Amino acid sequence: MYGVVRPGMATAPAPRGLDGAPVMLEPGPEAVPAVDLPAAALVSHVDSAAYTPAAVEARVGDVEWVGPRAEAHDAVLTWASEQDAVVPFPMFTLYASAESLHGMLRERGAALDALLRRVAHADEWSVRLFRLDDAMAAALEEWSPAMAELARQAAAASPGQRYLIERKADEQRGVELRRLSVEAASDSFDVLVAHADAAVRDALPAARMRDRQAGAAILDAAFLVQRDRGAGFREAVAELARTLEPRGLRVALSGPWPPYHFVREPS
Amino acid sequence: MSDSEFELAGDERLVLGDLLNHVLDKGVVISGDVTISVADIDLIRVGLNLFITSIQTELQHAVMERPVADADLSVLRDSGGT
Numbered sequence: 001m002y003g004v005v006r007p008g009m010a011t012a013p014a015p016r017g018l019d020g021a022p023v024m025l026e027p028g029p030e031a032v033p034a035v036d037l038p039a040a041a042l043v044s045h046v047d048s049a050a051y052t053p054a055a056v057e058a059r060v061g062d063v064e065w066v067g068p069r070a071e072a073h074d075a076v077l078t079w080a081s082e083q084d085a086v087v088p089f090p091m092f093t094l095y096a097s098a099e100s101l102h103g104m105l106r107e108r109g110a111a112l113d114a115l116l117r118r119v120a121h122a123d124e125w126s127v128r129l130f131r132l133d134d135a136m137a138a139a140l141e142e143w144s145p146a147m148a149e150l151a152r153q154a155a156a157a158s159p160g161q162r163y164l165i166e167r168k169a170d171e172q173r174g175v176e177l178r179r180l181s182v183e184a185a186s187d188s189f190d191v192l193v194a195h196a197d198a199a200v201r202d203a204l205p206a207a208r209m210r211d212r213q214a215g216a217a218i219l220d221a222a223f224l225v226q227r228d229r230g231a232g233f234r235e236a237v238a239e240l241a242r243t244l245e246p247r248g249l250r251v252a253l254s255g256p257w258p259p260y261h262f263v264r265e266p267s
Numbered sequence: 268m269s270d271s272e273f274e275l276a277g278d279e280r281l282v283l284g285d286l287l288n289h290v291l292d293k294g295v296v297i298s299g300d301v302t303i304s305v306a307d308i309d310l311i312r313v314g315l316n317l318f319i320t321s322i323q324t325e326l327q328h329a330v331m332e333r334p335v336a337d338a339d340l341s342v343l344r345d346s347g348g349t
Binding site: 003073077087091112254257260261264 | 286287291294
């Protein structure tokens with residue numbers, strides 16, 4: 001299954017789903033009102049032998065295999081989110097029978113209904129910040145009063161003193177880069193939260209994966225934004241980019257996505 | 268992961284990494300009454316999380332991983348791109 005929507009969504013115009021299979025609503029229109037459920041699932045029938053837990057686990061690391069399936073899954077959810085509210089489920093959520101799926105919809109109906117209301121008329125946007133160390137170091141004296149002061153002292157000092165002050169500046173530079181990037185990440189998140197209805201910060205890639213050329217990620221966040229606030233949110237991101245990019249930080253926006261990050265049921 | 272799994276063009280990898288990051292470990296996770304859910308799959312063991320993570324470090328070059336309909340964010344696309 002791809003996700004949960006309101007009963008009655010017309011799926012004829014939906015894109016093809018997993019393995020090119022048609023996307024259907026379960027329970028379908030013919031079942032209403034015989035099956036009275038508060039939500040319905042977007043599903044496709046797939047070959048159960050190809051999608052056993054062992055088969056999926058064996059192939060899910062194969063990008064060539066998983067890539068088109070991920071695209072198909074997302075395409076169905078993106079289409080659905082353009083029609084009406086959708087609660088995304090992750091790839092590889094498979095049910096053996098319509099009955100077990102109906103059981104889930106019935107059991108979780110109230111929670112799914114609340115989630116559908118929460119994400120209605122909203123999109124998810126991803127914002128990432130990257131620290132470009134060389135560019136940031138070049139701009140540091142304009143950004144950091146402490147580094148500007150050291151530079152001023154070095155310029156005014158005798159050659160012997162200047163050497164010592166420059167050594168101190170070298171030591172301070174890394175500390176200031178880290179401090180200012182952490183601060184910029186938190187401040188940026190706070191600024192965007194004000195333009196969003198909900199927000200989450202994802203864990204950052206491990207430090208060992210960092211690459212000086214590519215830039216280290218310092219913020220990976222998702223925002224749920226009502227569509228009528230979308231323009232304001234995007235303008236806030238653009239404003240952040242205008243402020244931060246001269247300081248050696250890079251801002252990347254992607255979206256709109258279905259609300260993948262905003263449908264976890266309260267535990 | 269072996270290098271052979273990284274043969275996609277740069278932009279495609281970035282799009283795919285971002286996509287997988289959304290569709291694989293987000294959304295409502297059901298366990299118990301499903302045949303499979305992503306909760307049952309050890310993504311770390313299969314190395315996919317590592318793939319996603321490595322791609323995220325490259326996103327400096329992925330100015331926009333997903334097209335944005337409006338043109339008003341061209342500032343993001345144009346400033347400092349490669």
